[in-house]
Amino acid sequence: MTFSQRLAQAARMVDARLAQTLDDAAAGGAPSRLVAAMRHAALGEAKRLRPFLLVECAGLFGVAMEATLPAAAALECVHCYSLVHDDLPAMDNDDLRRGKPTVHRAFDEWTAILAGDALLTIAFALLATPQTHAEPAVRAELAAGLAAAAGAGGMVGGQCLDLEAEKLGLPAQPQQVHVERLQAMKTGALIRFACEAGAILGRAAPDERRALMLYGERLGAAFQIADDLLDTQGDAAVMGKAARKDAGKATLVSVLGQRAAEARLVVLESDALAALDAFGPNADVLREAARFVVRRVK
């Protein structure tokens, strides 16, 4: 199976689990309008990179894909909620996402806010159920890690720094260290946690867990630079969302320039690959994933 086939297979499994989770929510009394908006946000064509990283990292320790799906779906719910809220008029005001109207365009603002809230909440419901792992201690550890990665010191905090820089002009001259911090929080924390969550599910040894977190951290940083490079080069048809939407945003491309950003991408790819050394050939799929992230702009 090629890397692309493997990625697509995981995406299909995660999609099915997400669909089932939303069906369960509807059966449990969630209003149909709310569930429809959650489906719009969470289902459909998407790479499902974070779930894939979780699945593959857990796989290093012999955890079967099927057993990782509740946690993988939880992670994707958090990612999807963040897209719904980031797209809102008060934030990035985007009309297009994954080639479809954004949730507040397809429905309205209040429905989009609530759908995001509900997706975030359902992520923790998924993690808390015994399907995620038979051991409550593992579930509690996953919930603590997800909350840290997604919260004020992670993803939400990064989005705050991003909007602050854009809307309030702080800091006046965005500098590399500031941009790296905000991106490590905004996109890096959840990607790093995807890898850590695989290690938690796999009951990895501390040094293995740290290695996967380092891999995830560098991969997340590379992913963001690749995304920013694509944004400056890309067109909306390829990206499924508006191109050059980040004009005016503080990115490493705007701070360092395109050449230096591309060079940074190469370093991050090499760091990510080095973090996998201890795993030998078992980690070949994760190596492919690092190349896949970088290859998008090569």
Added chain:
Amino acid sequence: MTFSQRLAQAARMVDARLAQTLDDAAAGGAPSRLVAAMRHAALGEAKRLRPFLLVECAGLFGVAMEATLPAAAALECVHCYSLVHDDLPAMDNDDLRRGKPTVHRAFDEWTAILAGDALLTIAFALLATPQTHAEPAVRAELAAGLAAAAGAGGMVGGQCLDLEAEKLGLPAQPQQVHVERLQAMKTGALIRFACEAGAILGRAAPDERRALMLYGERLGAAFQIADDLLDTQGDAAVMGKAARKDAGKATLVSVLGQRAAEARLVVLESDALAALDAFGPNADVLREAARFVVRRVK
């Protein structure tokens, strides 16, 4: 100690725990603007009814107040996040809350959305930590219960039904059963869970847990009717928020009329008290709480 003193004491302890939680978030790298908005939303004068119910229900089983505070603070974070999002222009568009400008007025919309997101996330972080309970199984049970009460089949779902009825006019004629369902979800689920969480922390027997859930359910319904009656009678100075803000909303007062709503309140109070019978005089504070909720409008 009188009931009011006991309520105020719990509120002070919960406030201190909330303040500490937000200090920890700031120390953990959360942006200062985000933490300021979270503080604005979560700290200050408030009854802290939900935490109080949790503390008192856990107390029935010998759990010390100090030991209940992380879970109590988590519950209040969820309540506060829901107020921040409900107040947004796209939802209820309120300017005043607890006698202060709402978060989107004091800051702006995007900060308010993110502060709400972060408060919801931090609630699950609190529940996942060993401070909440030494047993991971108890923490996982609390997280599952909170997610169910707060999510698409609970609080968020109820807010969706409420806004749907108001903004989209569905159902054309709000009827008692529809209003009771939406209120049971919107406010009832979290109040009921506050009582259930006390039982979970106290390792209550199944019938004791069910009795406290019934108490919480009836108390929650009574609380909402009292709130709606206050809204039709009250003035903004007493309520700390705009009066008659619910004009046009589907409430039991608008559906049944004031007299019938008051009679329903008496029945709910009596149901709530009856649910406590098995606990004898130990539950006297919870009995006072039921009277307190109803007394607000008598």
